[in-house]
Amino acid sequence: MRTGWASPDQSVNSARAEVADFAFIRRQKLSAAFPGLRLVIPAGVVKVRNNDCDYRFRANTAFVHLTGMNAGDITPESVLVLNPTSAGHEALLYIHPRNDRNEETFYRDRRHGEFWVGPRLSIADAEKIYGIKVCDVKELQSLLDQKAESILMRGEDSFVDQHIAAHARENDLITALSELRLIKDDFEIKQMRHAVDATIKGFNDIVKALPEAVGHPRGERVVDAAFYGRARVEGNELGYDTIAASGAHACVLHWIRNDGVVKSGDLILVDAGVEVESHYTADITRTIPVNGKFSAAQRKIYELVLAAQSAGIAAVKPGAKYRDINNACMRVLAEGLHDLGVLTISAAESLKTENGLHRRWSVHASGHMLGLDVHDCAKARSDQYLDGVLQVGEVLTVEPGLYIQPDDQLFPAEFRGIGVRIEDDLLVTATGSENLSAKLPRTVSDIENWIVELQK
Structure with missing residues (x-):
């Protein structure tokens, strides 16, 4: 030998x-x-x-x-x-x-x-x-x-x-x-941009794969596979298991089985990120109408979540409290749920810690630090992270969501089974923040146009 x-x-x-x-x-x-x-x-x-x-x-x-x-x-x-x-x-x-x-x-x-x-x-x-x-x-x-x-x-x-x-x-x-990982250095920020750009390509692949997914008995796997291929071509691996949750599966926060059908007329919630060779990962979520058009009910929930995310993004700036992001998102969601008639108390009352009735439909926090780990810096002291203030160079997500379970009788029937989350990756800058994933469509009209363009 x-x-x-x-x-x-x-x-x-x-x-x-x-x-x-x-x-x-x-x-x-x-x-x-x-x-x-x-x-x-x-x-x-x-x-x-x-x-x-x-x-x-x-x-x-x-x-x-x-x-x-x-x-x-x-x-x-x-x-x-x-x-x-x-x-x-x-x-x-x-x-x-x-x-x-x-x-x-x-x-x-x-x-x-x-x-x-x-x-x-x-x-x-x-x-x-x-x-x-x-x-x-x-x-x-x-x-x-x-x-x-x-x-x-x-x-x-x-x-x-x-x-x-x-x-x-x-x-x-x-x-x-x-x-030590809370504030990213210049190299890390460059790698985060790379991871986000690769992830955006993966979401484009998903939209292109939707027609095939609709015709497959495990269409969620078609979506999953499309993104995984991009992760392996552009980077090292997935940053975490992809969530490809169609229809009511979107109401399961960590749906990673991805073995369901993808139906025309449903939404599909995809939470995914490419980990590049340097190990930095993106973490982006989009909720996409499978047939390219939001229904009236889907649009109403989507635009409420979008408004909440926009409020959260606006709260990202140096010197602001980290918890300001979640508070801004939750305030908009609670007010929207009140306007929809599903809260039995005012939004202000629901937002009190001892009440929190709006949390029935939004049980998770509206963001986290991001970097080498998808939930980065998790062992940092509370006063440096959760109860701390934002600092230039931090990278974090803003990701509010609303999840109306299919058996939720507090909502009218046309809303049941709708789950929406919108997530982007933000860099804290000296003047506020930069949305690293801004190239990926967020608004209803931009998403519908994006689908049309990629499926020509």
Whole structure:
């Protein structure tokens, strides 16, 4: 097996990646928060799907953020270590480096051998591309055996978990890693734009696929597949499982089975995002009339949700409270529901915390932070996120919705089974906000024209 091969072409474009300088700054910020402590952030391990088949690997978000590595360059079981020095920390990246045909693992290791999974970066190339000292992961144990007070991002790699004792500040590390992602740097904003643009292409694909979906017994899967193809062509993967919810399925908030029919005359709610190679994801929702035209009832609910979203978008500006976004959306929804005659109390009364009757039809919050995770920065302290103020450079969604269950007798029959959500991705700017997904139609007339144009 080891003889009779030509010399392999191991040439790689090892130019320093644009992200390298940004990742260095991120590591410096983390270092300053934990002086004298060794910090260990594993990329994670593969997860078994069935028997000897694994899920496609997706590295731990904190590891991605601090190394800047693209999806195709990361190997499972990689680990980032920030080792304390007198000047702060030295970053050490442990990877499974490229092997060659003289190593038995090349042929026998189905998870790491290049005969099985293809070539990886060499240590030298990884160092040049990402601007960080790189070591073979085989050397990791010897470092961990050098006793030092260490904080581990626990639960990502059982081997590493076994070698590092629990530390009282582990939760502090999780919080710091989450808050470090709240304000996006210039590279991250560029990647978010890329993810949004790819996602918009995916929504165009969905509209083009609707006629085929109508004629298929599992039309939602046709829609799902159309977007998934775009995600794989334009990026790394889906940012999260696509929701392709036609008809009353739109009233199921996390409908990801996507196995229903798509009927002319119904709406289809699609919540989807492309994760690009840098792991940043968009998160956009559109509710689309399958036959290209909103009915009177559909239009009434849609325009109420659109008005709520517009109010939420208007609330996005630096210095505003994060909760102002949800409050603005809910105020419009409650007033609209009152005007429709379904609230038994005034909108003002319903909006009081102890009442909330309007929440029967809108049970989720109207947005969240967005970035490497679709629900990014989730472990940030409340005063930095949910109860904090908006800051320039944050990226978030605004996504109000109304969901009228098919058996909801408080609404007239023509509204039952209608679910509408509209979601866009906003960048907080010095003067307010920028809707990164503004190119995707939002209004009734623009959506109807969009469908006509793409289905010519």
